[in-house]
Amino acid sequence: MQSHNQYFVPHGSYWPIVGSVGMASLLAGFASSLHGSALGSGAMVLGFGIIIFMVFGWMGQVVHESEAGTYNKQVDRSFRMSMAWFIFSEVMFFAAFFGALFYARNFSVPWLGGASNNFFTHQELWSDFKAVWPLIQMPDPSKFSVPKDIIHAWEIPAINTLCLLTSGATLTWAHWALLNNKRNQIIAGLAATIILGIIFLSLQALEYGEAYKHLDLKLSSGIYGSTFFMLTGFHGLHVTLGTIMLIVILMRVIRGHFNPENHFGFEGVAWYWHFVDVVWLGLFIFVYWL
Amino acid sequence: MATTTSDVQIDIDAHDAHHGPEKGLLRWVKTTNHKDIGTLYLWFAFTMLLIGGAMAMVIRAELFQPGLQLVEPQFFNQMTTLHGLIMVFGAIMPAFVGLANWQIPLMIGAPDMALPRMNNWSFWILPFAGVMLLSTLFMKGGGPAFGWTFYAPLSTTFAPESTDFFIFAIHMLGFSSIMGAINIIATVMNMRAPDMKLMDMPLFVWTWLITAFLLIAAMPVLAGAVTMMLTDRNFGTSFFDAAGGGDPVMFQHIFWFFGHPEVYIMILPAFGVISQIIPTFARKPLFGYSSMVYATASIALLSFVVWAHHMFLTGMPIAGQMYFMYATIMISVPTGVKVFNWVTTMWRGSLTFETPMLWAIAFVILFTIGGFSGLMLGIAPADIQYHDTYFVVAHFHYVLVTGALFSIIAAVYYWLPKWCGRMYNEKLARIHFWWAVISVNVLFFPQHFLGLAGMPRRIPDYATQFADFNMISSIGGFAFGSSFLLLTYIIVSCIRSGEPIEDERVWESAKGLEWTVATPAPYHTFNEPPQKDKILSESSHVGAH
Amino acid sequence: MLSRRCSVCSADASSNRFIARYTTKFKVKSNAIASWLLISFFFLPLSAFADLGFNLPKGVTPVSQNIYDLHMTIFWVCVGIAVVVFGVMIYSIIFHRKSRGAKASNFHESTAIELIWTLIPLGILIAIAVPATRVLIDLENTDKAEMTVKITGYQWKWQYEYLDNGVKFFSNLSKDSRERSEMGKVGDYPDHYLQDVDNRLVLPVNTRIRFLMTSNDVIHSWWVRDLGVKQDANPGFINDAWATIQKPGVYRGQCAELCGKDHGFMPIVVEAKSKEDYAAWVKEQQAKQKAAAAAGDREWSKDELMVQGQKVYSSTCAGCHGVTGQGIPGTFPAIAGSKIATGDVKEHINIVMNGKAGTAMQAFGAQLSDSDLAAVITYERNAFGNNTGDLVQPATIKAAR
């Protein structure tokens, strides 16, 4: 069916080196700005700009090639595998933070309270410390402000859970529509998903504001604040990325890019979104609820 | 999409088998060709090997005798740290990825890697990350000086500003490795000649496939670890600070959850290389192909559940120590299966000892010695005396230098004639081999004694009773280091003016698809996948067809 | 043996024939020579360096002796396996070579054999694991201790606290070693170079002693081989270990976890005494501590302060700020010309007593006596060209506490 059945091997490309320059500039800039270098933030912004330019340029070329029919089924499979394993690598990235949470709750905090083989740790070093989770009173309170409260699961987080679960459903609805070539339904489904994503992000921003302004719960509030903000923060970043990607896909749908046989772009983003959903469920259970 | 639309301006001729590389330097920047990218990786790795090796020379020179002669302690620690980091992330890993780029498509009959542009990016992140890492040496307060394991809080509260650059360099290296690994998985799973079953694949391909899974599972965890370091340093988190409910030992758990698989990432492809070379020069199929595959997979799985054997002295509860001891020594079983299979492949073969084979034999013997010391380290109560001494340094240089690095050298001697269509100087190559193999033992064997006699690692100066062995070790080190000058000469002169060879097979009884393409390997190969009978007759093993 | 080996190399390498006669024969010959060299190298230390330490010592505690036995067991198991595996390999290298007319067989698979060489190593491992587990259980059991010493790691010294009798002191690298280890120094090494301290950890023999390890800054690791003790000292946590020393004597060790610049310069010296001698030593220490406290109650002269100050400076501060007060740019500030050391005295007292959180500068108020603090601050304000002329008296420090 394809115009040629050979595997598409692209010609040389400048995009990768552009990406590397952008990445190096972004990160080196970030590192220098942490130490008060005035050039740092400039380099950071520049690097970020270059990366955006690269992403749009590179992806634009891919979309162009795809629309021109240069990709055959085998190329499509390569993309799918890559996306799947990329998502797996993201799972492992989150696993590191979940691991930290698990370790803090089950080991370090109880140990500081004298559990396991740490009788002397408690007696000699932290005799006033009580091991409770969520940890509000730190072992060394002099260095930390005490949060007034934590974020409770059955308030905003529960609504957010609902948002993301629904968005998974609307996205699947859109996918189903794509398979049946129902254009309007695709657009409706995608738009609904995007809106739910944005609602999620806004609520999360609200929650962060509440935590910082009213509860005194900060990134620097000991291990509870550290794990809370790192996990929800990186998740939020992923939702932001996912939302942007969904918007791009929506635009491509509007331009009529996909068809029932050929829509890896759509599916890749959908997988990503579902992955973000699942991570959220983990967060809801282990960070907010239990 | 029934037919191609007419406005396609995309280079359909990219599939043209006969067009060659672009001219000029930009070719290397833009390239999407797996052979070009393989070459880039290999040269990058070689450069880093020389830089990391030069740092090792500084270490050995300072340790030549007691007292401080050349470098201040703080700088010595920077050398140790960067030597470890550069060798691991700059030399060994990229070298194996380079070999994978060159060989995997050739060995499975694929026209290129699955995602050629991403392949280019994986490489072109490395030089930037490498420069960022090295530039820390010139910053205020000096470079990272906390060991390649960067334990908190030495690397968080007590580290210089340059540490944040180090952190981002690690992020970049990790990103590159993950993309490289994804590419390899997609290539092996999706680009194989249609008639090649998984159990028909050469072992090098198998070991790399498994390594790629290790990479994807391990590298992101490292990224997480350095990210937590970054926030502990700059944004007030307390992951690794007991005052806020964290634990410095938590850092070690996360690091070694990555770190232990990492060491197998550096040895599994080596096993693959050796499994290609030994059958060729024994003129006999690889013994126990399928058990080799299963052993590799078992090593990979086990490698995720043994990490805390690096942490026996951190105060882990006794049940943890027992578990990690048992799991660790279990790895000897599948590794032993590999060693036994190699030896049995040689048994009743018709052996010749061309240079690649010499390196392969040295690998088997010396890696096994390194494995034995690993087993000893794995015995938790005995590790009390070994931990953080030169006994550990001896262990890991046996597995890394005479293991991983030797296999890379073996692979280069084995495949270089195919790559460039010229033969290296066999006479010089043998001299190089004996020079290196003798000096490397003078370098690292005495370190076992140093460790047992009580010399800690990562110290710039030492008590006088360690003087003799240190001097011997340093002499061996300089000799081994200079052998790389000869190696450089051999490789460069081979590429430039080696005797041309036309024979496709290069080695009399080499088997494998890579030996069926022209010599030197054309820019594009396997535009048409090879047929089943060819695949089977080229199988270097007799697998489960 | 060393010289024999060299004579072999030089005989071959010095003559050009070595290269000129390169033929296929060379292969066989060079293989043989080199294998011989390799083999002799591995056994070289056994014969030639019997006086040098190249193995673990048996040590003087039950734990260290158990570990030694375990070590030797695993070692010989490995040697045994090595002999078999390398033996088979060398046999085929010699007899199954093409140049000897060996024809390749074609066997390539045997499930039975694979099974055998999976199960036998497994059995060997279980046989090793049993004694290993026994030793492990024993050494992790710190119950029933008769006395307890708390050990705290600092950059770069150890603090010992005898929890049962209140004796408490720091242990620094000895002055001899510190001076010899300066960059570029040449000449003789002092006795026990880098393994000598100013204050030894004195312990009684035949007493079950519990050690509690912790750290004030980064991770250190307290290691004395002869006691069979190595245990990480983690900041914020306490680990324990135990020892029953069976023989009086002096046992040396050092920090075994990279802890920054002077990781190589934080030795440990344990002196094991009979119980009576130990008791006498404790009395003496308690008296000394009383005297030191009293010294803070009187007025000191400038000379007294400067002499004592230099002592404290070189043992306690020079590790970071340098013997000449130059520090290390970017890491440790110079004292010479320092704004604080030449400015307001209050600031100076404050940073020395309270340290600076988040940096390597520790709170020395908890470590040094009033008189030592007064002395070192006076010294810093009048040495290295900081000629402020200020005197700080112990009474001022006492007031600042």
Ligand code: HEA
């Ligand atoms: C390529 C890299 C590589 C490889 C392959 C290995 C292989 C092994 N390593 Fe090693 N290791 C390192 C790289 C590697 N290691 C590094 C870099 C460090 C230091 C990190 C740092 O702190 O900086 C380290 C440190 C290290 C430690 C921590 C030491 C300490 O800090 O106190 C331990 C402890 O258990 C250990 C164990 C092992 C074991 C059991 C194996 C096993 O896989 C070995 C198995 C092989 C054999 C046993 C030989 C062949 C088998 C037979 C012939 C069969 C018959 C044998 C028996 C039945 C015994 N290693």
Ligand code: HEA
């Ligand atoms: C991964 C592979 C790898 C390799 C290949 C090597 C190779 C070598 N390593 Fe090391 N090493 C590590 C990984 C590796 N190492 C790690 C992970 C550590 C732990 C770090 C830590 O504690 O954190 C370590 C630590 C380490 C130490 C302990 C330091 C300490 O504890 O303080 C020592 C000491 O002898 C050492 C020595 C050497 C030597 C002599 C070589 C030789 O094989 C090197 C051979 C020499 C060369 C390859 C260079 C030759 C080049 C020239 C002579 C010309 C130079 C010219 C130019 C640059 C223009 N290494």
Ligand code: CUA
């Ligand atoms: Cu303290 Cu090393």
Ligand SMILES: [Cu+2]
């Ligand atoms: Cu390990």
